[in-house]
């Protein structure tokens with residue numbers, strides 16, 4: 272299987288993440304991507320290719336032009352205001368307030384985000400664009416005949432809405448790849464999000480559409496991020512009614528239970544008969560993940576890959592979460608190797 276990787280991921284190098292009232296070293300750190308890349312090479316998974324450059328148009332098929340423009344300029348705006356630290360949103364339109372775009376950079380950060388853990392600094396926009404190009408290059412390979420391709424995306428994307436960043440995400444790489452399939456004539460596309468956290472951005476982007484089926488297995492939002500979306504009664508709206516499926520699990524869920532949800536998801540996908548499949552691959556479902564609470568083992572990712580291959584679909588994997596950096600390479604590449612038949 273080919274892997275797409277961009278060294279420009281390292282332009283995303285923030286030093287802070289707001290967590291527990293402290294500014295900590297971000298969980299979403301550059302070594303995540305480097306560790307996965309090392310494992311890809313160690314296992315001779317396949318060729319490693321740089322991304323092609325697609326420009327902003329495919330990104331704007333999913334994200335609003337004003338949001339893209341904001342991400343491009345927000346760091347410079349922040350610096351121009353003389354702010355001493357990294358750009359962190361700290362104010363939002365609460366209940367009864369107005370969702371209008373202010374002029375001030377603090378207001379603009381809040382308008383275009385939904386959470387405060389995701390700092391911005393120089394290079395964030397460049398890295399986010401490169402990550403989208405990684406996903407688009409994997410999609411192009413699959414559209415050109417590869418059975419599957421691994422988009423080693425960093426920063427991740429599945430929390431990003433059309434005009435919101437958060438959860439370490441800026442551009443929704445999985446949604447951008449899915450929309451590219453649709454724009455190239457693939458009539459139906461399924462996105463399966465197996466990250467520990469709900470793919471709230473992906474759900475929101477396609478929520479009223481029936482041409483892209485969105486499914487997410489994740490930790491109970493009553494207990495974990497993103498807290499305010501991802502419940503099982505969210506099934507889509509308007510034309511999209513019935514084309515969103517959330518499968519929620521409690522703390523300490525092992526693969527033996529989690530895989531029942533995977534089976535439900537796979538059956539729904541088979542019913543939908545998509546022409547292509549995008550897997551939003553987070554491995555923060557791992558038993559040792561520092562910010563999550565499922566109990567999947569490294570071998571379970573081999574089994575997961577095997578099951579996904581049985582869907583028989585052209586498949587793009589977009590890398591999402593996973594924060595046990597020692598294990599992330601084995602866990603992510605195990606999915607690809609399982610997909611290719613390794614037991």
Ligand SMILES: NCCCCCC(=O)NO
Pocket residue numbers: 388430438439466467468496553555562591592593
């Ligand atoms: N406290 C912030 C948690 C952000 C979760 C990021 C993630 O892994 N999403 O998949």
Ligand SMILES: [Zn+2]
Pocket residue numbers: 466467468553555591592593
């Ligand atoms: Zn996650």
